[in-house]
Structures are given as C-alpha cells and as structure tokens.
Amino acid sequence: MDNLPMRPPWSLVLPRWSAFLGRSGDDWQLNAAVPVVEDRASWTASLTSMEKPEFAGTLTVDADTYVITRVELVHMIQTMDIARTEPTKEDLAALEAIKSTVQEFTGRT
Numbered sequence: 001m002d003n004l005p006m007r008p009p010w011s012l013v014l015p016r017w018s019a020f021l022g023r024s025g026d027d028w029q030l031n032a033a034v035p036v037v038e039d040r041a042s043w044t045a046s047l048t049s050m051e052k053p054e055f056a057g058t059l060t061v062d063a064d065t066y067v068i069t070r071v072e073l074v075h076m077i078q079t080m081d082i083a084r085t086e087p088t089k090e091d092l093a094a095l096e097a098i099k100s101t102v103q104e105f106t107g108r109t
Contacts, residue, residue: 030059031056041063044061045061057073
C-alpha cells in the first residue's frame with residue numbers, strides 16, 4: 001500500500017491508518033464532555049488529542065450511511081463525498097450471489 005493516491009482520504013476508509021476510531025492507542029479520542037451536534041444529515045463529535053489535550057478536533061458522520069465524511073484536526077482537514085448512484089444489474093447480481101451464500105448461524109463449529 002505504498003504511494004497511495006491522494007483520494008480517498010485513506011485514514012477515513014482504512015482503519016489501520018486512522019488515528020481517531022476510538023481504539024486505546026489512537027492519537028485522538030472522542031471528547032465525552034462535549035455533546036454531539038446533530039442536524040438532519042450528519043452528526044459531529046468533538047475529538048481531543050491524547051498527546052496534547054489542549055488540541056481539539058471534530059469528526060462528522062453521515063446520518064444515512066454512518067460513514068465518516070469529515071475530520072478536522074489541528075494540522076489537517078479530510079473530507080469524503082458520498083455520491084449516491086442507482087445499482088446496476090451487475091451490482092444486483094453480485095448482491096444476490098452474496099445473499100445466496102449466507103447461512104443461518106447455528107452456534108456450532
């Protein structure tokens with residue numbers, strides 16, 4: 001995964017490259033003292049730097065897809081646009097193929 005292209009912002013789509021997904025070793029953590037701001041289309045949560053707690057940032061999530069669409073940190077802003085399209089015949093066929101392989105969980109190995 002060397003020399004990744006500029007788009008998409010890889011720390012938004014690849015968890016191992018993210019510094020703000022709530023894991024214990026992440027550089028940024030959600031600030032529970034600041035309420036999440038909700039509007040019709042998104043939720044925005046406050047972040048605090050674990051290395052320098054005086055630094056704050058925000059993380060915005062699309063309310064329809066639950067995808068992180070914007071992160072603002074002290075040194076950067078990352079955004080991701082979601083372009084909604086209608087599924088093609090190939091998309092629907094792939095979905096049906098996946099659904100046909102799903103088995104009911106019985107709890108046995």
